[in-house]
Amino acid sequence: MISRRDFMQTSMAAAALYGASGFGNWARVAAQQSLTQDKLLEFDTYGNVSLIHITDIHAQLKPIYFREPSVNIGVGGNKGAVPHVTGAEFRKLYGIDDGSASAYALSHSDFSSLAQAYGRVGGIDRVATVIKSIRAARPDALLLDGGDTWHGSYTCYQTAGQDMVNVMNALKPDAMTFHWEFTLGSERVNEIVENLPFAALGQNIFDAEWNEPTELFPPYKFFESGGVKVAVIGQTFPYMPIANPGWMFPEYSFGIRDERMQEMVDEVRAKGAELVVCLSHNGFDVDKQMAGKVTGIDVILSGHTHDALPEPVLVGDTIIVASGSNGKFVSRVDLDVRNGRMMGFRHKLIPIFSDVITPDAEVAQLIDAQRAPYADKLGEVIGRTGDDQTLYRRGNFNGTWDDLICDALISEREADIALSPGVRWGPSILPGQDITREDIWNVTSMTYGEAYRTEMTGEFLHVVLEDVADNLFNPDPYYQQGGDMVRVGGLGYRIDVTKPQGSRITEMTLLKTGELIDPTKTYQVAGWASVNEDTEGPKIWDVVEAHIAKQGTISLDPNNSVKVVGA
Numbered sequence: 001m002i003s004r005r006d007f008m009q010t011s012m013a014a015a016a017l018y019g020a021s022g023f024g025n026w027a028r029v030a031a032q033q034s035l036t037q038d039k040l041l042e043f044d045t046y047g048n049v050s051l052i053h054i055t056d057i058h059a060q061l062k063p064i065y066f067r068e069p070s071v072n073i074g075v076g077g078n079k080g081a082v083p084h085v086t087g088a089e090f091r092k093l094y095g096i097d098d099g100s101a102s103a104y105a106l107s108h109s110d111f112s113s114l115a116q117a118y119g120r121v122g123g124i125d126r127v128a129t130v131i132k133s134i135r136a137a138r139p140d141a142l143l144l145d146g147g148d149t150w151h152g153s154y155t156c157y158q159t160a161g162q163d164m165v166n167v168m169n170a171l172k173p174d175a176m177t178f179h180w181e182f183t184l185g186s187e188r189v190n191e192i193v194e195n196l197p198f199a200a201l202g203q204n205i206f207d208a209e210w211n212e213p214t215e216l217f218p219p220y221k222f223f224e225s226g227g228v229k230v231a232v233i234g235q236t237f238p239y240m241p242i243a244n245p246g247w248m249f250p251e252y253s254f255g256i257r258d259e260r261m262q263e264m265v266d267e268v269r270a271k272g273a274e275l276v277v278c279l280s281h282n283g284f285d286v287d288k289q290m291a292g293k294v295t296g297i298d299v300i301l302s303g304h305t306h307d308a309l310p311e312p313v314l315v316g317d318t319i320i321v322a323s324g325s326n327g328k329f330v331s332r333v334d335l336d337v338r339n340g341r342m343m344g345f346r347h348k349l350i351p352i353f354s355d356v357i358t359p360d361a362e363v364a365q366l367i368d369a370q371r372a373p374y375a376d377k378l379g380e381v382i383g384r385t386g387d388d389q390t391l392y393r394r395g396n397f398n399g400t401w402d403d404l405i406c407d408a409l410i411s412e413r414e415a416d417i418a419l420s421p422g423v424r425w426g427p428s429i430l431p432g433q434d435i436t437r438e439d440i441w442n443v444t445s446m447t448y449g450e451a452y453r454t455e456m457t458g459e460f461l462h463v464v465l466e467d468v469a470d471n472l473f474n475p476d477p478y479y480q481q482g483g484d485m486v487r488v489g490g491l492g493y494r495i496d497v498t499k500p501q502g503s504r505i506t507e508m509t510l511l512k513t514g515e516l517i518d519p520t521k522t523y524q525v526a527g528w529a530s531v532n533e534d535t536e537g538p539k540i541w542d543v544v545e546a547h548i549a550k551q552g553t554i555s556l557d558p559n560n561s562v563k564v565v566g567a
Contacts, residue, residue, distance in 0.1 A: 019319065020046075022332075022348030023094065023310035035101055035118075035356045041133045046346040047336030048226030049275060050138040052131055055146025055303035056325035056425070058180075059156035059164050060442070061367045063120035063354035064427035066326050068308065069394035070108040073567045075497055076475030078285050083307035083322065094310050105328070105351040106308055112390050112430050118353060122327035124167055125359035125367055126352050130330045131171055132360065138334070140225045143173045144232065146303030146323070147281045150192070151180035152425050154441035155374055160188050163370035165196075170363055175199040175221055179237035179281045179304060183447050186249040190216060201234020201279060203264050208253040219264045228275055228337045231268035233297075235261070235280040235290075237304060239481040245448055245531040256286070256478060258293050265296040274340040277301065284322055285477035291315035298342045299333065306394075306424045310349045319345060326427060328352055378438040383548040386555035391429040393443060396472065396484045397495075397562045401426055401443050404554060405528075405540070406489025408547035413453045413537075415526035416510065417461070418489030422468070423529075435554065440544050444528075450537040451528045459519035462505060465493065470501040485562075491517070492561035499566070511561060 022043055074084030085093055087109055096102045104114035105121065134141050149168060150161030161184050168176075175198055182189055193200045193216055203219035206212060213219065220233040238256045240249065265276055278297050280287050283304040291300055292315055300320045308324030312333075323331040330350045336343045371378065385391060393399035402420045409418035426443035429435060456464075464486070471481040485495075494507040508517035517523070528540040548554060 019312065019314070019344065020346045021311040022346065035353060037357050040350055040353065040356060041130060043134075043137070043332060043334075043348055044346065045137050046334040047344065049228050049230060049335040049337055050134065050141035050225065051277065051299065051301070051333040051335070052134055052141050052143045053146065053301040053321055053323045053331040053333070054127065054143075054327070055281075055301070055323050056148040056306050057124070057164075057327045058148055058152030058325065058425040059150065059445075060122055060153065060326045060427065061124050061155075061163070061167060061370065063123035063126070064326060064442075065115050065120055065430055066122070066328050067111045067390070067392040067394060067428040068106060068108045069396075071395040071397065073396050073473070073497060073564075074285070075473050078288070078477070082309055082313060083284050083305065101351070101353065105353075106310065108394075111392075111428070115430055119355035121354055122352050123354050123359060124171070124327055125364035126354055126357040127327055127330055128171055128360035128363040129357050130350055130352065134332055138226075142175075142223055142225055142230065142232070143171065144277070144279050144301055145173045145176035146279060146301055147176060147178045147236070148180045148303065148325075148425070149176065150184060152442065152445055154378055154438055154445060155371055157441065157445045157447070158374060159370070160184055161192060165192055166370060167363065167366055169197060170366055173198045174223060175201050175232050175234065175279060177201050177234040177236050177279050177281050179240070180244070182240055182249045182252070183244050185447070186251055189249070193217070199232070201232065202236040203233050203260060204238060204254050204257040205236050206253045206255075208251055211253070214252070219260075220268055222268070222271070222273070226337075229272050230275045230277060231271075231273035232277045232279055233261070233264050233268070235278055235282055237281040238286070243481050243483065245533065247533045248447070256282070256290065258290060261290065262294045262296075265294060269296055275299070275335065275337045275342060283477075283480070284320070285480060287320050288313070288315050289477045291318040291320060299335070301331070308349065312345070312347050321347065323349065325425065378436065380437045381434045382437055382440065382545050383435045383552055383554055385429050385431055385433050385435060386553050387432050389431055389555050391435075391554070393426040393428075394424060397564065398487055398559050400556055400559075402487035403489070403556050403559050404548075405444070405544055406487055407556070408544045409451060409526040409528070410489050412543045412547055413451060413526035415453060415490070415524045416512070417491045417523055417525045419464070419525060419527035420487040420489070421529045422472075422484035422486050424484065435548055437545065440541050440548070444541040444544060446529060448530070448535065449528060449540045450530070450535045451526060451540045451543045452530055452535050452537045453524065453526045455522045456525045457519065458508065458517040458521050458523065461491070461517060461523065461525070462508060462519065465505045465508075466502055469495060469497075469504045473497045473504065474501070488561065494563040494565065497564065497566045507563070
């Protein structure tokens, strides 16, 4: 794996392959704090093919605040490599000035004060403006959605994804792939997909009973762009029945399926594909590994891990593009394709600064129509954050939103210990800001949101933590099943990320007593998002809302309960 800078010095066959990023231009403009829509969208059209990539929107139709992670640990061959670089190191790597709009968009440092200066990000009406601008310059540009689209908000839950389907259809994508969409249940997913006006792709979606490819989700689709025959191959999240409840989609199986991916690449090449694009929801490290195993893919548009990288990464002859999440960025990639080969590219990660980009009137009206029936409930204020309290959810071990959720579980469910899933989706809340019902749903909405209360032995708790840690810190990316470490409340521990499974977690401590967890003792544990069918308990959003309403103003103690070594 080499960087884009190294990419400029490599070659494909006898011809030099040239790569360039548009990041530097808007970074310089941002540093001067003179952002305009024209500057954000400025792009020297290049080559003959344009790709537009959006991914991991998580049903965020309106502008939000979104803090990037301060901790993103890489292991094995990915230690210290992007996207596992954060904060000052990230800014140094890409030449980002402290305090600039670039620092605000791409880094966590000084987030709250920079958010006050630069405002909210995202909003699908602003995304629509960007897409229409690109299409004005390149009418046959391909718009590709990486999935995690029909999930993550109050209105998406209430409409079983229909609000997002309606809005995304207005953007006119050419293709999409999937992950959380399947947690709507296979019957609902099938119903939506059968009526989509664009391609629903997944080369790794198989019929579970017969172990055969499905007809509803074709592996690829051909497009013509700039006179070039382009094949787009879909790669759905491979670990669906492990990371999410398999009983919701029992007729489907997934997996990475490298051998089939190679077969599909070879097949589309044999059918005349001059450019092969993989629309992926693998996660960035998995995509890098796949790019090293499967030959013939020109571009991987990466999703799932929510990474926002201002320059593509090259693995072999494949460029990998990461476009962030929550509607915060749009990637544009222009490619020069000649004689069936990619000769060069230009790329721009476009930040959606909501106060700078004019909303598209048609899409804005459509968004408001989806939200109108629920406006009163969405806007109801439940509490507020303290003047020094930011709520966010990113980082390998904790985020303040998850600390708050764990506090709510312990308090409302009368538990010793709380467990909250290490999901990455969910906007941020600034200090002194109202917390509305919509805000709570934005970090809790899912179709299996029951908040359980059960007994677990100390030994079983250790097994749970070790199992999740291996999903995150196994040095082989193909054994990393997505998400971050399970968040814990009322419990502290030490983790050595360099150790093998079974020996990473030590010094487990019950925080309210300071005593070490006894493997033979039973503890009351509350949690949510169990993948087990028939889980019982109140909905997590109701639990969190009740807790916030009682607290009124949210000010959390710093969470130093996890000691990390080996990172």
